Amino acid sequence: MREYKIVVIGGMGSGKSTLIRSIAAGAVVDTDVANSDRLAADKATTTVAMDYADIDLPNGDRLRLYGTPGQQRFDFLWPVLLRGASGVLLLVDGSRPDAQATLASYLQVVRQHGADTPLVVGVTRLDLLPAPYLDGLAAQACVDGVPIPVVPTDARERAQGVRLMDVLMSELEAQALVARHG
Template sequence: MIEHKVVILGAMGAGKSTLVRAVAGGTVIDTDVINTDTSSAKLSTTVAMDYADVNLPNGDRLRLYGTPGQERFSFIWPVLLQGARGVVILADASSPDVAQEMERYLLALREHAAKVPAVIGISKFDLVPDVDLDACVLQAQKTAGRPLPLVPFDARSEDAVMMLMDVLMGEVEAAALVEDHV
């Protein structure tokens, strides 16, 4: 049995909690509280983490950690990234500058999990289908220092979330194959 620790980073409202709930089938430990951040209209927000433990059909175990997105909680990102086998960075397509929004999370990836397989999910793509995905890819390469797969998706769709997770697990498996042959 292999345990896959996956950390989800991204801005408040990008869909981290929704993604964790979708993968876990709704069974999640969360730390949502009433949102007092006036920069967002969200009613509640995560202040520590969302957590789900999922048994996979092949006997492996998936442990998902959704981080709080606000900068004031950034101290927890390196702690959660320790021992991660995969990272999902979520960006909100409806953000005024979606590519720039990813920067702080990409920096955390580069600093604390530089070799960990990662994928970028662009959420709310259904609301802004003409978002500049090329700018997001370039921002990721520049900031993370490596190319990362980018997947536009709807965090409310279980199928779309599973497709994003399949891309991440493909990256995890490819990294393991390379590591086995080095």
């Protein structure tokens, strides 16, 4: 049996808690409280510590999902949660005008605290855009010159969350193969 620690990171309102709930089919421990920062994201609640789900996979492996809080004031938790991560799902709210700056900021966080950790970017809320600009985000999604998969994702849809996890698991397998065969 293998265990995978997957950290879901991204800005406030990007869909981290929603994604974890959809993948885990609702069996989640969360630390949501009333949102006091409606300027950052117009939503009723926000995560203040982390979300957590423990999922047994059909092959006997275990998936542990950790969702970070998106508010900058909780950024001290990000390195703690990234430590020892098997993989990272970075969610970017594609409807925000600052999506590219947000992507760059979080890529820096992952580069600093989980440099060799496989990473996949999920772009959410694309249904709110008249013309999605995934190409621009995909061109920017690189760490040390290595492109990172960018996947349009509706965090509310379990099948799309599972697809995002499948892409990340493929990245983990590819990294393991490279490590074994140099």
